[in-house]
Amino acid sequence: MTDLLPLIVAKYNYWLYVILMMIGLYAMIAKNNLIKKVVGMNIFQTAIILFYLSIGYKKDATLPIVEVGHEGQEAVVRALDYINPLPHVLMLTAIVVSVATFGVAMALAVRIYQRYQTLEEDELRMRLSEE
Amino acid sequence: MHWPIDLIVLTFVIFCAIAAISVKDLLGTAILFGAYSFMMCLLWAIMGAVDVAFTEASVGAGVSTVFFVAAVFRTSRRTKD
Numbered sequence: 001m002t003d004l005l006p007l008i009v010a011k012y013n014y015w016l017y018v019i020l021m022m023i024g025l026y027a028m029i030a031k032n033n034l035i036k037k038v039v040g041m042n043i044f045q046t047a048i049i050l051f052y053l054s055i056g057y058k059k060d061a062t063l064p065i066v067e068v069g070h071e072g073q074e075a076v077v078r079a080l081d082y083i084n085p086l087p088h089v090l091m092l093t094a095i096v097v098s099v100a101t102f103g104v105a106m107a108l109a110v111r112i113y114q115r116y117q118t119l120e121e122d123e124l125r126m127r128l129s130e131e
Numbered sequence: 132m133h134w135p136i137d138l139i140v141l142t143f144v145i146f147c148a149i150a151a152i153s154v155k156d157l158l159g160t161a162i163l164f165g166a167y168s169f170m171m172c173l174l175w176a177i178m179g180a181v182d183v184a185f186t187e188a189s190v191g192a193g194v195s196t197v198f199f200v201a202a203v204f205r206t207s208r209r210t211k212d
Contacts, residue, residue, distance in 0.1 A: 106202040113206040
């Protein structure tokens with residue numbers, strides 16, 4: 001028990017990301033409103049993006065833009081001085097995908113509302129069984 | 132990454148997430164979700180991922196909120212949970 005607490009405190013960001021992810025999962029499973037479910041999905045996606053970006057972070061490193069070595073000069077670039085840009089590029093794609101899913105989900109919610117006059121899942125199921 | 136700033140903004144993010152899924156008005160959810168996206172973008176700027184933070188600020192906090200408000204305007208604000 002005594003060695004567990006420093007372990008949790010040392011990696012506090014990962015624990016908080018997992019909490020954020022579970023908030024999104026709870027909203028996706030337990031919420032009754034369709035739009036709340038979509039918000040839960042978005043929270044889950046951003047939590048995963050956050051996790052990946054924190055993996056690429058390095059202590060005492062700067063932004064991944066090389067400042068030396070222009071105009072034909074020779075210069076040594078140490079990889080340790082720069083944050084890893086690979087997760088950034090991958091997660092940039094994930095953000096674009098997430099906004100596309102969000103737009104499609106909102107369009108579907110509007111269509112469902114136009115047809116059934118409700119966004120609640122239980123009422124929707126009732127209307128479907130009536131037909 | 133200065134850890135107190137990181138911890139404070141992360142706490143704000145979690146509060147915004149809980150508030151966005153538990154508020155009983157969908158327009159309130161839209162605004163709280165915009166605040167959540169902005170806090171997330173701040174967190175990424177702290178982490179040094181400025182390109183991702185720019186994209187999230189324009190796409191997550193901007194376009195998503197507009198989509199959300201437009202969808203709520205065309206449907207209803209009412210929600211049971």
